[in-house]
Amino acid sequence: MSALRSPSVRRMSGSSKGVSKMGSSEGLAAVLDSMRQFIDEEVIPAETVLREATLDALVEMERLKSEAKCRGLWALGHPRHIGGGGLGFMDVTLLNEVIGRSFFGQSAVGTWSMQDSIMLDKYANAEQRERWLLPLVAGEIRSSVGMTEPEVAGSDPTMMQATAVLDGDEWIVNAHKWFTTGASIAAFTTVFARTEPEEAGRYKRFSAIIVPTDTPGYEVVRTIPTMGSTLGAHCEIRLTDVRVPKDHLLGERGQGFVMAQDRLGPGRIFHCMRWLGQMERAFELMCARVNERSVHSGLLSQNGQIRLLMAESAADIFSHRAATLAAAEAIDRGSDARLEISLIKFRGAQLLHNVIDRAIQVHGALGVTADTPLEWMYREARYARIYDGPDEVHRDRVARALAKDPSTAPWTHIPA
Numbered sequence: 001m002s003a004l005r006s007p008s009v010r011r012m013s014g015s016s017k018g019v020s021k022m023g024s025s026e027g028l029a030a031v032l033d034s035m036r037q038f039i040d041e042e043v044i045p046a047e048t049v050l051r052e053a054t055l056d057a058l059v060e061m062e063r064l065k066s067e068a069k070c071r072g073l074w075a076l077g078h079p080r081h082i083g084g085g086g087l088g089f090m091d092v093t094l095l096n097e098v099i100g101r102s103f104f105g106q107s108a109v110g111t112w113s114m115q116d117s118i119m120l121d122k123y124a125n126a127e128q129r130e131r132w133l134l135p136l137v138a139g140e141i142r143s144s145v146g147m148t149e150p151e152v153a154g155s156d157p158t159m160m161q162a163t164a165v166l167d168g169d170e171w172i173v174n175a176h177k178w179f180t181t182g183a184s185i186a187a188f189t190t191v192f193a194r195t196e197p198e199e200a201g202r203y204k205r206f207s208a209i210i211v212p213t214d215t216p217g218y219e220v221v222r223t224i225p226t227m228g229s230t231l232g233a234h235c236e237i238r239l240t241d242v243r244v245p246k247d248h249l250l251g252e253r254g255q256g257f258v259m260a261q262d263r264l265g266p267g268r269i270f271h272c273m274r275w276l277g278q279m280e281r282a283f284e285l286m287c288a289r290v291n292e293r294s295v296h297s298g299l300l301s302q303n304g305q306i307r308l309l310m311a312e313s314a315a316d317i318f319s320h321r322a323a324t325l326a327a328a329e330a331i332d333r334g335s336d337a338r339l340e341i342s343l344i345k346f347r348g349a350q351l352l353h354n355v356i357d358r359a360i361q362v363h364g365a366l367g368v369t370a371d372t373p374l375e376w377m378y379r380e381a382r383y384a385r386i387y388d389g390p391d392e393v394h395r396d397r398v399a400r401a402l403a404k405d406p407s408t409a410p411w412t413h414i415p416a
């Protein structure tokens with residue numbers, strides 16, 4: 001049953017009685033309300049402190065995490081058997097729209113590393129689960145993923161140069177990665193490296209290895225400044241003859257690509273929903289501004305050009321929401337929804353950018369200051385067109401598939 005039509009909270013497995021982690025039978029609407037209240041009344045007011053990346057910011061984030069746990073809002077989308085709330089996919093999809101209202105929402109409610117947790121839940125051995133997965137879901141440690149390398153195109157991961165060679169009972173890992181987000185604060189990095197010979201084939205040469213960040217030879221070279229900020233903790237890392245035990249291999253040898261794809265797939269739906277949260281917040285700021293700021297002949301809201309910006313933004317939000325939920329429903333029906341995901345990924349990133357850009361425009365100079373959250377939101381929106389596959393990669397995938405067989409277009413198989 002669709003969460004869109006029936007706002008009942010469902011668990012990822014087990015009965016469909018609609019029991020949420022909050023310990024009552026309240027439905028999805030109530031969980032969404034509680035999350036909205038927490039994000040709007042606790043997380044957003046704390047943003048000014050959180051953005052400073054000081055000790056005060058760390059203390060404040062710990063306070064928010066405790067508060068989210070007290071309110072039964074922690075890790076709601078993770079499966080129950082690893083300490084999460086066990087909500088169903090569609091419910092988590094909708095929840096992400098609310099969490100996404102603040103950049104800090106995910107950290108505050110324990111979903112920052114959800115893609116990594118889901119990957120570990122599927123592939124980790126018993127010891128890895130105990131040592132990394134459970135503390136990760138509990139919010140006690142952070143994770144990071146090292147795929148992208150400065151020397152070769154991240155869009156074509158078959159070019160990765162990192163290597164891991166088995167020497168007795170240990171892997172020796174050598175790698176130079178960048179944009180290893182969060183590496184400077186993570187307990188471990190899942191490093192993707194070549195382990196298999198040429199003959200294994202392009203997509204079966206790579207494996208994923210868990211490397212604790214305090215292993216000798218693991219160096220955080222720098223936190224890369226991106227568009228004037230280092231707060232995203234996008235790190236350049238270098239691993240020189242790093243030795244980790246053989247059992248730090250995640251999953252099977254040569255399975256790296258499969259794992260990376262698993263990690264990204266549904267995660268892109270959640271990204272797109274969080275982008276909606278950002279768009280909606282930008283739109284609200286835009287509405288507030290146009291109703292308070294006067295130009296020559298009256299309020300901005302009475303000006304035709306400004307109304308056009310507002311109407312375009314409303315249309316962008318509405319269409320991105322409909323398309324993203326349609327993609328999510330396709331996944332919920334069992335499809336891998338590759339084309340749907342590519343469509344919402346590249347179009348959504350553009351719309352996100354456009355809506356925030358228009359909100360900045362109606363704020364004038366104020367819009368590019370840190371006195372509103374818009375300049376921060378804009379910076380993050382720009383990244384969205386690059387991470388998890390640049391626009392061109394997703395456009396290419398859609399166009400190639402449809403040129404080959406137009407009948408595979410997503411709109412041809414949406415149930416009436």
Ligand SMILES: Cc1cc2nc3c(=O)[nH]c(=O)nc-3n(C[C@H](O)[C@H](O)[C@H](O)COP(=O)(O)OP(=O)(O)OC[C@H]3O[C@@H](n4cnc5c(N)ncnc54)[C@H](O)[C@@H]3O)c2cc1C
Nearest residue numbers: 145146147148153154155179180181383386387388390392
């Ligand atoms: C904010 C942010 C966070 C990130 N976090 C992580 C992380 O945690 N871990 C990690 O491993 N990586 C991370 N990345 C890296 C990201 O995955 C890569 O940037 C992405 O895969 C693109 O690789 P690249 O930067 O090497 O660009 P390249 O592959 O060099 O591509 C450059 C440009 O070439 C064009 N292009 C590429 N492919 C095609 C194509 N098929 N057709 C036409 N044009 C094309 C596009 O315009 C593209 O932007 C992050 C990136 C950002 C911006």
